[in-house]
Amino acid sequence: MRAWRRARGGSVGFVPTMGYLHAGHISLVEAARQQNETTVVSIFVNPTQFGPNEDFTRYPRDEVRDLALLKEAGVDAVYLPAVGDMYPEGHQTSVVVGAITQRLEGAARPGHFDGVATVVTKLFNAVEADRAYFGRKDAQQLRVIQRMVCDLDMAVEIVPCDIVRESDGLAMSSRNVYLTPEQRAAAPVISRTLFEARDRFVAGLVDAEALRTFVRSGISTSPLAEIEYVSVADNDSLEELDHPVTGRALLSVVVRFGRTRLLDNVELG
Numbered sequence: 001m002r003a004w005r006r007a008r009g010g011s012v013g014f015v016p017t018m019g020y021l022h023a024g025h026i027s028l029v030e031a032a033r034q035q036n037e038t039t040v041v042s043i044f045v046n047p048t049q050f051g052p053n054e055d056f057t058r059y060p061r062d063e064v065r066d067l068a069l070l071k072e073a074g075v076d077a078v079y080l081p082a083v084g085d086m087y088p089e090g091h092q093t094s095v096v097v098g099a100i101t102q103r104l105e106g107a108a109r110p111g112h113f114d115g116v117a118t119v120v121t122k123l124f125n126a127v128e129a130d131r132a133y134f135g136r137k138d139a140q141q142l143r144v145i146q147r148m149v150c151d152l153d154m155a156v157e158i159v160p161c162d163i164v165r166e167s168d169g170l171a172m173s174s175r176n177v178y179l180t181p182e183q184r185a186a187a188p189v190i191s192r193t194l195f196e197a198r199d200r201f202v203a204g205l206v207d208a209e210a211l212r213t214f215v216r217s218g219i220s221t222s223p224l225a226e227i228e229y230v231s232v233a234d235n236d237s238l239e240e241l242d243h244p245v246t247g248r249a250l251l252s253v254v255v256r257f258g259r260t261r262l263l264d265n266v267e268l269g
Contacts, residue, residue, distance in 0.1 A: 023164050033074055035159070042080070042123050063080070095121045137163045211251060230253050
């Protein structure tokens with residue numbers, strides 16, 4: 001991969017993925033193609049970011065379909081390492097980012113962001129991209145990667161890209177395929193409630209706990225929705241706010257429908 005990139009020359013835009021691609025991934029590819037001479041996508045379902053009771057073995061995979069989509073989208077190269085390539089026998093080094101990984105998803109999924117930071121570092125080292133593209137749906141992951149790149153002086157620019165949504169507002173995710181038809185019909189309660197909360201914020205509802213209460217009440221109108229957490233946090237540090245929101249903040253949620261965890265968020269301010 002590194003030899004191919006160096007022979008290619010020019011600017012490289014990189015989109016790391018776990019495959020089972022959807023329109024959200026393709027929007028990242030389009031942004032990369034607009035800003036760079038060459039676009040590379042990786043497909044790697046990273047075992048180290050999954051907990052022991054999570055869905056690594058059942059995570060959706062369709063390499064043939066993914067490659068066809070990427071070819072149609074104009075990608076120049078796809079990096080497809082095997083698990084043994086990324087974590088050969090004797091591998092014992094990991095990348096650990098600090099406090100920002102201990103909250104929200106980090107608290108719910110211990111060790112998750114150690115796996116993310118390590119694999120993204122390895123992918124950056126292999127691809128040697130000028131820019132890397134990440135969606136805003138995984139808001140904490142985006143901030144963890146930005147922190148890591150800043151702290152370790154990595155020579156790559158992180159480009160955040162807007163959430164791509166289905167026509168009914170549900171944030172696109174590879175895990176949406178797990179939803180039953182009934183769950184899929186109910187799931188847009190998440191985005192609908194977040195958008196309403198953002199409107200309330202603009203209209204003057206700035207108390208952090210009042211916003212959390214509003215979101216919990218709205219999502220709870222669906223009997224199929226099981227709220228895991230609702231957060232109103234500082235936009236950069238992700239420290240939970242216990243006072244009126246005066247600057248920028250991230251309103252984020254995780255909601256379960258059956259066994260499927262759905263993440264979504266809106267930025268406030």
